[in-house]
Amino acid sequence: MEEKLKQHSINLIKVVLFGPESTGKTTLSRQLARHYNTVWAPEYAREYLQDKWNTERKTCEKKDLIPIAEGQMHLENSLAKKADKVLICDTDLLETKVYSEEYYGGFVDAKLDEAALKNSYDIYFLTYIDTPWEEDDLRDRPELREEMFNAFKNSLEKNNKPYILLEGDKETRLKKAISIIDNLISKSTDLYAYSDTLIDLDFHFMHQNTDTNNFMY
Numbered sequence: 001m002e003e004k005l006k007q008h009s010i011n012l013i014k015v016v017l018f019g020p021e022s023t024g025k026t027t028l029s030r031q032l033a034r035h036y037n038t039v040w041a042p043e044y045a046r047e048y049l050q051d052k053w054n055t056e057r058k059t060c061e062k063k064d065l066i067p068i069a070e071g072q073m074h075l076e077n078s079l080a081k082k083a084d085k086v087l088i089c090d091t092d093l094l095e096t097k098v099y100s101e102e103y104y105g106g107f108v109d110a111k112l113d114e115a116a117l118k119n120s121y122d123i124y125f126l127t128y129i130d131t132p133w134e135e136d137d138l139r140d141r142p143e144l145r146e147e148m149f150n151a152f153k154n155s156l157e158k159n160n161k162p163y164i165l166l167e168g169d170k171e172t173r174l175k176k177a178i179s180i181i182d183n184l185i186s187k188s189t190d191l192y193a194y195s196d197t198l199i200d201l202d203f204h205f206m207h208q209n210t211d212t213n214n215f216m217y
Helices: 025-035 044-056 062-080 093-103 110-118 142-158 170-186
Strands: 013-018 086-089 123-127 163-166
Touching: 013 025, 013 093, 013 170, 025 086, 025 123, 025 170, 044 062, 062 086, 062 093, 062 110, 093 110, 093 142, 123 142, 123 170, 163 170
Parallel strands: 013 086, 013 123, 123 163
Antiparallel strands: none
């Protein structure tokens, strides 16, 4: 596998928020990170594509997918070292693969395809489209939300990824996610705990950049 797309091995509960744009993934990522006093890996694509739009007035192109995937894995692997038992990922490479397939007529770079299927997570939370659409520079296809949701759902099922559907309001989603993660933690042993090396247990969370405006699809 391409080294820059490879997931580093570390004993954490790895959670992915997975689904179409504007379905509450970033909000829930932040809530879960706060609840577990850990860190969350934002969507690198958001920063990358917003900069592309600001400087070139261009949206995502095929040539951008590998740099986006590499940036995402760099974020995930770096932040995993600062996580406390649980790492919350606002996206993963399988999501990038879905977008590639849907926007470019089924095209997926072979390196991205391989990494998306080999990288492993304990649970995917599939976020439903019962959230208000919020428009911005990068979001599009509001009329195709159901079609995009089905593409994400089908990808999880086709590739045998463990997932739970999250729907309803923010509180309902959060409670369900916490219940699932708590169960995973209870069944795990010797989880990596960054807080073991800290005097102030809040240090690693408080100093994470939580400006999510730069990290959402």
